[in-house]
Amino acid sequence: MTRTFDIRAASPADMAGAGSMQHACWMHAYRGLLDDAFLAQLSPEGIAGYHARHFTSSGEHAQPRMPFLVADWPGRANPIAGFVRGGPTRAASAAGDPVPQHVIRNFPFELFAIHVAHDLHRSGVGRALFGAFAKEAKKLGETSLVLWVLTNNAPAIAFYRALGGQPVAESVLTLGGKAYPQTAYAWSDLAPLTCVRNTSPRRRQR
Numbered sequence: 001m002t003r004t005f006d007i008r009a010a011s012p013a014d015m016a017g018a019g020s021m022q023h024a025c026w027m028h029a030y031r032g033l034l035d036d037a038f039l040a041q042l043s044p045e046g047i048a049g050y051h052a053r054h055f056t057s058s059g060e061h062a063q064p065r066m067p068f069l070v071a072d073w074p075g076r077a078n079p080i081a082g083f084v085r086g087g088p089t090r091a092a093s094a095a096g097d098p099v100p101q102h103v104i105r106n107f108p109f110e111l112f113a114i115h116v117a118h119d120l121h122r123s124g125v126g127r128a129l130f131g132a133f134a135k136e137a138k139k140l141g142e143t144s145l146v147l148w149v150l151t152n153n154a155p156a157i158a159f160y161r162a163l164g165g166q167p168v169a170e171s172v173l174t175l176g177g178k179a180y181p182q183t184a185y186a187w188s189d190l191a192p193l194t195c196v197r198n199t200s201p202r203r204r205q206r
């Protein structure tokens with residue numbers, strides 16, 4: 001059987017799956033990057049609740065200009081194989097870490113988060129999500145994109161570099177009372193990103 005995924009707008013019904021996927025993804029990818037104590041207090045339900053706040057009680061997106069897409073892979077125990085979310089560039093992190101003014105000025109649209117189920121890393125799901133997000137940004141009239149990544153998250157940085165991202169700023173991200181170095185990667189042109197297919201993994205699921 002050929003397994004494929006589709007990328008579509010997220011709905012409130014996806015949030016439990018997104019929380020469960022992100023929690024498992026973080027336990028796999030962020031062990032050693034973030035403090036164990038911080039990771040230990042995360043839960044799938046807590047993450048799902050955080051993402052659910054982006055919808056109204058009637059299931060609409062609570063904020064305009066904030067694309068939230070999921071990779072939906074029917075047949076998997078958790079069909080939410082990944083998600084991407086973003087919107088207008090934030091001026092500060094949740095803990096108040098300020099964003100350099102030149103980043104806000106030059107890159108007004110931000111990718112806030114992208115996560116793929118850890119058993120599917122290097123299967124092309126992240127590239128497809130990124131391309132679909134760039135298309136949404138373009139539809140909103142945006143021409144560029146920025147995101148922040150932990151400076152020691154080497155696999156994610158390799159991913160962003162492979163997609164053409166360039167480092168444009170350094171800052172810190174405070175999580176659980178500890179400050180971690182982070183780097184902004186940016187794209188001045190969305191066009192090359194919007195040509196990416198959004199189905200059919202390249203590789204067998206591990």
Ligand SMILES: CC(C)(COP(=O)(O)OP(=O)(O)OC[C@H]1O[C@@H](n2cnc3c(N)ncnc32)[C@H](O)[C@@H]1OP(=O)(O)O)[C@@H](O)C(=O)NCCC(=O)NCCS
Binds near residue numbers: 125148
């Ligand atoms: C970063 C992430 C979203 C990438 O998604 P993915 O589906 O694994 O990436 P893809 O398979 O689409 O990779 C596309 C290209 O990026 C590069 N790449 C991706 N992961 C890489 C890695 N670990 N090492 C080196 N290059 C990598 C490769 O060039 C790859 O193409 P190739 O496989 O044909 O060589 C995913 O690994 C993830 O969820 N990581 C954990 C959470 C995280 O760090 N999120 C980012 C927070 S800022």
